[in-house]
Amino acid sequence: MSRRKNGPIVEYLNTISAWHPISAQIVDYIQHPYRGLRAKSKRVDDLGNGSVLPSREAGYPLPVALIARYQLTTVDAFACEISIDDPYSQMTHQQWMESLWRGCVGPDIVVYIQDHDFAEMGQSQDLVYSARLHDTLGIVIPRARGSSKEPKEKVLRHVVWAIDSIVMSTRSQ
Incomplete structure (x- = not known):
């Protein structure tokens, strides 16, 4: 219940x-x-x-x-x-x-923290990647499954850079 x-x-x-x-x-x-x-x-x-x-x-x-x-x-x-x-x-x-x-x-942009098995993450554990779902841009942050750790500072800087790039490209249109 x-x-x-x-x-x-x-x-x-x-x-x-x-x-x-x-x-x-x-x-x-x-x-x-x-x-x-x-x-x-x-x-x-x-x-x-x-x-x-x-x-x-x-x-x-x-x-x-x-x-x-x-x-x-x-x-x-x-x-x-x-x-x-x-x-x-x-x-x-x-x-x-x-x-x-x-x-x-x-939302125009969705930032999503996605859990992965650590073994399958390999070198990508610090990478941030973008995905498009209909009219929404997604920024995905991979994280080891079960980890309660916050994303690393360099990952957060990359997210800020990605969002800033999107905002600046929108502004110039």
Whole structure:
């Protein structure tokens, strides 16, 4: 039996419901990142000290929202916990769980730590690689199965470099 008071399906639906307003805030932040800067610039302009255009062209950073344990993690965790008591397959069950996130903004980049058997990792244990799944870019960090160690600093630097490369290529488009 679940440790959750209302059962896993109710908790899952509550979790998704809680993410909807957060999703709206993320969209607003990404679409209008310079609101506060515009107000400050207008005040400076009103004083006759010149004006500043707070925009991407003016050199302001591209807005990025980093969100830990978002849709994929939540879907996977609850899909394993919610039993399939109907004739649907595991794949259909997973797709149904994913479809409940409609209306929430989806990720552009997913950073995923993937467990591997140490022997099969070989020299690749420090490598970070990219994969594309539909419209989402995935950055995969291999880790020895059962290891609780955090990724090495050079691996994290590579992840930062990969994300920065993606953001910069997006900015130039």
